[in-house]
Amino acid sequence: MSAPSWRDLLREGAAALRAAGLGEDAQSDARRLLEAASGLGPAALMARKSEAVEPALADAFAALITRRAAREPLSHIVGSVGFWTLDLIVTRDVLTPRPDTETVVEAALAAVPDRSAPLEILDIATGSGAIALALLSELPSARAVATDISAAALAVARNNAAHNRLSERITFIETSWADGVDGPFDLVVSNPPYIASAVIDTLEPEVRDHEPRLALDGGPDGLAPYPHLLAEARRLLKPGGSGVFEIGYDQGEAALALASAAGAAKAQLRRDLAGRGRALVFGFEGAQGTPQD
Numbered sequence: 001m002s003a004p005s006w007r008d009l010l011r012e013g014a015a016a017l018r019a020a021g022l023g024e025d026a027q028s029d030a031r032r033l034l035e036a037a038s039g040l041g042p043a044a045l046m047a048r049k050s051e052a053v054e055p056a057l058a059d060a061f062a063a064l065i066t067r068r069a070a071r072e073p074l075s076h077i078v079g080s081v082g083f084w085t086l087d088l089i090v091t092r093d094v095l096t097p098r099p100d101t102e103t104v105v106e107a108a109l110a111a112v113p114d115r116s117a118p119l120e121i122l123d124i125a126t127g128s129g130a131i132a133l134a135l136l137s138e139l140p141s142a143r144a145v146a147t148d149i150s151a152a153a154l155a156v157a158r159n160n161a162a163h164n165r166l167s168e169r170i171t172f173i174e175t176s177w178a179d180g181v182d183g184p185f186d187l188v189v190s191n192p193p194y195i196a197s198a199v200i201d202t203l204e205p206e207v208r209d210h211e212p213r214l215a216l217d218g219g220p221d222g223l224a225p226y227p228h229l230l231a232e233a234r235r236l237l238k239p240g241g242s243g244v245f246e247i248g249y250d251q252g253e254a255a256l257a258l259a260s261a262a263g264a265a266k267a268q269l270r271r272d273l274a275g276r277g278r279a280l281v282f283g284f285e286g287a288q289g290t291p292q293d
Ligand SMILES: C[S@@+](CC[C@H](N)C(=O)[O-])C[C@H]1O[C@@H](n2cnc3c(N)ncnc32)[C@H](O)[C@@H]1O
Pocket: 094, 095, 096, 097, 098, 101, 124, 125, 126, 127, 128, 129, 130, 131, 147, 148, 149, 150, 153, 175, 176, 177, 178, 190, 191, 192, 193, 194, 214, 215, 216
């Protein structure tokens, strides 16, 4: 029997992932795993699609497909993920940054009147560093403080800052939320854990079995972190500064009520492309936040 071509390998890999329940991600995940196994980019893969594959490479690819079929996250297998315009290192110590969280970055940027200003940013519960680093990449004179309670997550975030040449403008602090942090800040952003505890065991295996529970569990109704985070934003924001917190797609009304209870002057939701409120945007008295809807 002749050796399989790259195209055959990709087709078989995608079929195995489809059989494992990966649906519409099967093809793109198989392609990404073939890139990882071969060290080749998309264009080089395209150019080789009819050529026969070396047996060692076919074995290496099969091993990656087996891991993905067992529902290990793609980001853990390849070790990174694209977020905003950045490439971020991902390990099992951090939440894999999601496209949803780009709504927080967009909302924070929309709230900034002058992108060249020397802004001070606080990212509470930074995980991989995704939000803070994306903002620093867009705001050339800004500096950030990023906190997390997990030392292991902060080690990943530090590596991501270095990997994206942003280390000089970010300081990492291991603490609970913003305990011990002094402001004031122009922007306070956060993507805290917001999944209701009882829902976690119903999530996809990639999340349920592989992501840190500390990054997911938002207490009985998923909203437990927000009252404290809102109070901290109130303490730490400059007059005219803006807060942007990610929320679950069904938490918009509850989040607006919490913001109002915390004394926020102008709270509103930033919506994703599907029209779901995914970020709570707020300021306090004297704030000059930009309307988001
Ligand atoms: C949903 S993840 C968000 C990570 C990152 N900001 C992002 O958007 O991808 C939540 C993060 O909150 C952190 N965390 C949980 N409890 C915390 C606490 N009490 N203080 C600070 N960070 C906490 C977790 O370690 C995790 O990194």
